[in-house]
Every structure is written in structure tokens, then in C-alpha cells.
Amino acid sequence: MTKIYKQTTAHYRESIPIKRRTLFNALLKNIYCCLFLLIPIAASAQTVVTGTVKDEKGLPAVGTSVTETDVKNGTSVDPNGKFTLTLKGKLRVLNFTLVGYKTQKVTIGASNVVNVNLEEDLNKLNEVVVVGYGTQRKTDLTGSISSIKSDDLNLGGTTSNIGQAIQGKAAGVQVQQTSFAPGAGMQITVRGGNSINTTNSPLYVVDGFISDNGSTINPNDIEDIQILKDASSAAIYGARGGNGVVLITTKKGKAGRVAIDLDLSNGTQYLTYKPTLLNGQQYTAIQNATAIEDGKPVLFPPSFSIANTNWLEEATQQASVHNRSLSISSGDQNSKLYVSGNYINQKGVLKGTGLEKYTARIGAEKSLNERLKLGANFYGSTSKLFQQSYSADITAPLFGLLTAMPNIPVYNADGTYFRYQGKNNPLASLLEPTNTSTNKLANANISLDYEIIKGLTYHLGGGAEYTNLNEGQYIPRTLTAGAVNGE
CATH class of the missing domain: 2.170.130.10 (TonB-dependent receptor, plug domain)
Structure with a gap:
């Protein structure tokens, strides 16, 4: 009989006989040993698949990619056409891919051995x-x-x-x-x-x-x-x-009825990372403490009105992008015509930057007879680019914005740009100068093809291209350099 002794004092205690405790500990040890022995068995339960991959001629399909369907796991075929892959997923389906051949999906059987013969993709191999x-x-x-x-x-x-x-x-x-x-x-x-x-x-x-x-x-x-x-x-x-x-x-158009294609797309661009900068109070305290340590008078006395300006926020924006394309094509057995126009307007994340571009194209082909074919192409574009350097070098506006004092305001009370100690306002250095680039382009070419005999064609072509690039910069009086030059 198993007896349990209880002591009803201020400290409650239960005691279990030694024999029963010994049996319990032995049982736990056996369970732990079994679990320990099962660990390598579970680790070795992964499925290893082997096989060979050959082409239609029976030669090793070297470079074939072998991947699992449901997970990111794969390998490639060796020079002998063989492969070995340890499965990580549950679907047991392999994909065999090689350029110029059709992709094959194979379900793995019980033997875990897969042999595949790839089939050529004639549609791709016969492309001209x-x-x-x-x-x-x-x-x-x-x-x-x-x-x-x-x-x-x-x-x-x-x-x-x-x-x-x-x-x-x-x-x-x-x-x-x-x-x-x-x-x-x-x-x-x-x-x-x-x-x-x-x-x-x-x-x-x-x-x-x-x-x-x-x-x-x-x-x-x-x-x-x-x-x-x-x-x-x-x-x-x-x-x-x-x-x-x-x-x-x-594009030259295709035989058939008239086709009109319209492509409209809008988007936005923004900064994905903005550095953490000091605010006005932090910058003022650091500058004054540094001046005191150097035995100099403070730069910003108590009478100085401290502002909190985030110059990077003032100079950047969520930019919009508009892209519009329209094309009209038509043709028959002897003639093909393609006309298109495109307009893109892209504003920069940095204020004062952007691109506006117009393009137009006409392409035509005409078969005069069974042997003679005439072709002509015309392309024209005009673009205007509003430029600023996006780099952080010492001469770029972006460097001035990142190093500007955050304790001064952007504007005066009357709306003019605030200047400190006669220096340019960093936002004014970005927005006030004019830096534009206008590019006009036109080219045209004409060709004549005459089939002398089957497989031998004489091609005569000629064309011309015109490019006009104008770049202009202007610094107004709102900046120090402009005021000095009297512009």
C-alpha cells in the first residue's frame, strides 16, 4: 500500500515514498532517450531526388535549371546531364527549364528518380x-x-x-x-x-x-x-x-483593319529615406556650447529669434509623373502605316526640377511589286529639362540644404527670402536660378529593297539627322551672385 504523509503545520508539505519517485524518474529518462534517438531520424527524413536530363538527340542537356514548384529550391544539370536535389516542399513537382526548349513539369514518383527528355521549342528557335x-x-x-x-x-x-x-x-x-x-x-x-x-x-x-x-x-x-x-x-x-x-x-503597322492604341499612366515619386537632422533649439545649444568651450562669445544670444526649419522638407515634394501615348496603325498586303505620338511630364522630387517631352513618329512600307519594296521613317522630338544636381557635392544645392542652419526662417515677414550674415538662403539657391536644357531632334530615312533572286536582296538606304541643343542658366538678383552682377 502507498501511504501519503501530511503535516498540518504552518509549513505545508507532502512527501512521496522513495520507490514511487524512483519509478517516475526512470520513466522520464526513458522518454528523453527516445526523443534524443528520434532527432537524427527526423533529420534524415528529407527526400533526395536524382536523375538525368537529355535533349531530343539523347545528349546531356547541360545547364538545365531544375527547381521545385512550391518553394525556392533548385539546382542545375552537370556536364553529364545528371542532377541531385534535396526536396524542401510538399508538392513533389519539379520544373525543368532550358533556353530554346519547352519547360517541363514532372511529378516525382516513389523511386525518387526522374529522367527527362527535353523537347525543342520550335517557335523560339525559328524566330528571325x-x-x-x-x-x-x-x-x-x-x-x-x-x-x-x-x-x-x-x-x-x-x-x-x-x-x-x-x-x-x-x-x-x-x-x-x-x-x-x-x-x-x-x-x-x-x-x-x-x-x-x-x-x-x-x-x-x-x-x-x-x-x-x-x-x-x-x-x-x-x-x-x-x-x-x-x-x-x-x-x-x-x-x-x-x-x-x-x-x-x-513598328510599321500590320495588315488588317485600323488599330488605335492609347496608353495612359500616372505615378508618383517620393523620397524613401530622409536623414534625421537637428532642430533649431538643438543646433543653437550646440553652437553656443562650442563657442563657450573655445572662449568665444555665443553665436546666438537670448535675443535671437530661434526658428525650426527643416530645409529638406521645404525643398522636396511628392512628384507626379504623367505619360501619354497614342498610336494608329493600318495596312493591307502591300502597304503598312504607323503613326504615333507621346507626351511625358515628370516633376522631380527636388523642387525646381522636371522633364517635359513630346515625340512623334511615322513609319511606312509599300510593296511596289513582287520584288521592289519602299520604306520610310520619320521621327521628331522636343524636350525641355529643368535641371539641378541631385548629388551631395559641395557645389550642389542639396549639400547646402543638408548643412543649412535649422534655427533661421525661410522667409522674412514681407515674403522675401531670409538672409543670415549676407549668405544666400539655401532654398533660394535651389529655386531662384534658371537652369534649363532644350533639345530638338529630327531624323528621317528612306530605303529601297530589290530582290534580285530568291535569298539575295539589294538594299539602298539613306537618311539625315538634325539635333539642336540649347542650354541656359540665369542667376537673379535674389541671390548674392546675381546682385553683384546687377542681373
Whole structure:
């Protein structure tokens, strides 16, 4: 019999016989041991899948990407066509992807062994791409070429040039924004840094016509882009193609009824990060304490009226972007016509900056007979850029705003800009000067194609390009430099 002893004193206590406590402790030890032994069993319960991937000819499909459907987990096929993958998800479905072949989804069986034969995607391999003066099928290509169709471009919003349209769309092509200002250019590098004295930008060829302003074309007018990345481009275009070649084919309309496309997009831009700056009281206290430590009189006596000005808030805004595109296309078996217009108005996050641009394009083709075809293209644009440096160098307005004294006001009582010790108001240094750039561009080209025999065509083309760039700066009397010059 098990007895329980109780002591009813001020300190309550229960005691359990030693035999019963020993059995209880032994049971706990056994449970802990079992759990400890089950840990490596649970860890080794992961499923490992192996297999081989081959093409239609039975050769190893080297470079095939093998991924799970429900989680971010994958591997690639080795030179022997084999792969090994430890599953992390629950669906047990693998995706096999290789450029030029159809993507396959395979459900893993009980054996955890998967063998796949990829099937060629003839629609992609038979695509015709432009290579210099002619065209080839992808299956016949030996050079390095990236082909981007109009449906794959980044369009709408703030996209106003080729660089923004192809960013992230062409393997091996680096696209970097040169500035965060509206209308800033994009640095496109195809073959790396080949020169330290001149530009590394590629050569632009629009509809067979070499253009110095090909990067500014309206992306909505592009039918496709071919980027020649290897040295073979130099064999066609000479030294000008040493940095790579970007071949742009614009839209010409399609046979059928008239098609009208309207693209409207609006957006906003704002600062994602704003540094924490001192307020007026904090700045005043620090400056006065520093002056006292140096044995100098305080800079701001008690009679000084302290303001709390956040100069960065005063100089920035939530900017709006408006992009409008309209195109009309029509055609039949012998004629094609495409007309388009684009308007973009982008205000900068930094006040006083912005871009306003108008573009227009006309493209036409006419088959005069079975052998003779005539083509013509016209492109015109005008843009006005309101500029300010978005960098924080010592000469830029942004540097003056970040280092301005927060204990002085922006304006006087009469609405004029407040000046302290004769220095320019940092907001006035941003808003008062005029720094504009107006660019007018027009180019036109005409071509004639005559098919001598099947597979041999004589192409005759010619064109001209006009560019007018005007830049103007004006410093008014509200600034110190303008007052000195009497402007």
C-alpha cells in the first residue's frame, strides 16, 4: 500500500515514498532517450531526388535549371546531364527549364528518380532576328545576340528611353542610371569598359540607320531590339561597333483593319529615406556650447529669434509623373502605316526640377511589286529639362540644404527670402536660378529593297539627322551672385 504523509503545520508539505519517485524518474529518462534517438531520424527524413536530363538527340542537356514548384529550391544539370536535389516542399513537382526548349513539369514518383527528355521549342528557335545587314534564324546563330520583343519591354510610368525599357531584360547588358534627376540618361554597357578616354556606349542603329540619339527613342514605338554583344559586330560596323551594337526595329503597322492604341499612366515619386537632422533649439545649444568651450562669445544670444526649419522638407515634394501615348496603325498586303505620338511630364522630387517631352513618329512600307519594296521613317522630338544636381557635392544645392542652419526662417515677414550674415538662403539657391536644357531632334530615312533572286536582296538606304541643343542658366538678383552682377 502507498501511504501519503501530511503535516498540518504552518509549513505545508507532502512527501512521496522513495520507490514511487524512483519509478517516475526512470520513466522520464526513458522518454528523453527516445526523443534524443528520434532527432537524427527526423533529420534524415528529407527526400533526395536524382536523375538525368537529355535533349531530343539523347545528349546531356547541360545547364538545365531544375527547381521545385512550391518553394525556392533548385539546382542545375552537370556536364553529364545528371542532377541531385534535396526536396524542401510538399508538392513533389519539379520544373525543368532550358533556353530554346519547352519547360517541363514532372511529378516525382516513389523511386525518387526522374529522367527527362527535353523537347525543342520550335517557335523560339525559328524566330528571325536582325544581325547587321541581314536576318537569321536563332537556330543558325553562332554569335552572341540578345533579342527583346516589344511585349517584353518595360513600358509606361517613368520609362522615357531605351535604357529603362531594356533594364533587366537582356543577359550580360549592364544598364545604370547616371542620375536620379528627371530625364537623366542611362549608361548602357554591352561589352564592358573598353575605353578610359571615350564613351563605352554601344552603337545605335534604328531601322538600318545609324543614329547618335537612338537611346532617346520612344519605347512604345519599338517592335523589337537586337543587341550584338560579341566581336563579330565590328566586322559589320567597323570600329564604331567595338562597344556592341543595339539594332532597333520600329513598328510599321500590320495588315488588317485600323488599330488605335492609347496608353495612359500616372505615378508618383517620393523620397524613401530622409536623414534625421537637428532642430533649431538643438543646433543653437550646440553652437553656443562650442563657442563657450573655445572662449568665444555665443553665436546666438537670448535675443535671437530661434526658428525650426527643416530645409529638406521645404525643398522636396511628392512628384507626379504623367505619360501619354497614342498610336494608329493600318495596312493591307502591300502597304503598312504607323503613326504615333507621346507626351511625358515628370516633376522631380527636388523642387525646381522636371522633364517635359513630346515625340512623334511615322513609319511606312509599300510593296511596289513582287520584288521592289519602299520604306520610310520619320521621327521628331522636343524636350525641355529643368535641371539641378541631385548629388551631395559641395557645389550642389542639396549639400547646402543638408548643412543649412535649422534655427533661421525661410522667409522674412514681407515674403522675401531670409538672409543670415549676407549668405544666400539655401532654398533660394535651389529655386531662384534658371537652369534649363532644350533639345530638338529630327531624323528621317528612306530605303529601297530589290530582290534580285530568291535569298539575295539589294538594299539602298539613306537618311539625315538634325539635333539642336540649347542650354541656359540665369542667376537673379535674389541671390548674392546675381546682385553683384546687377542681373
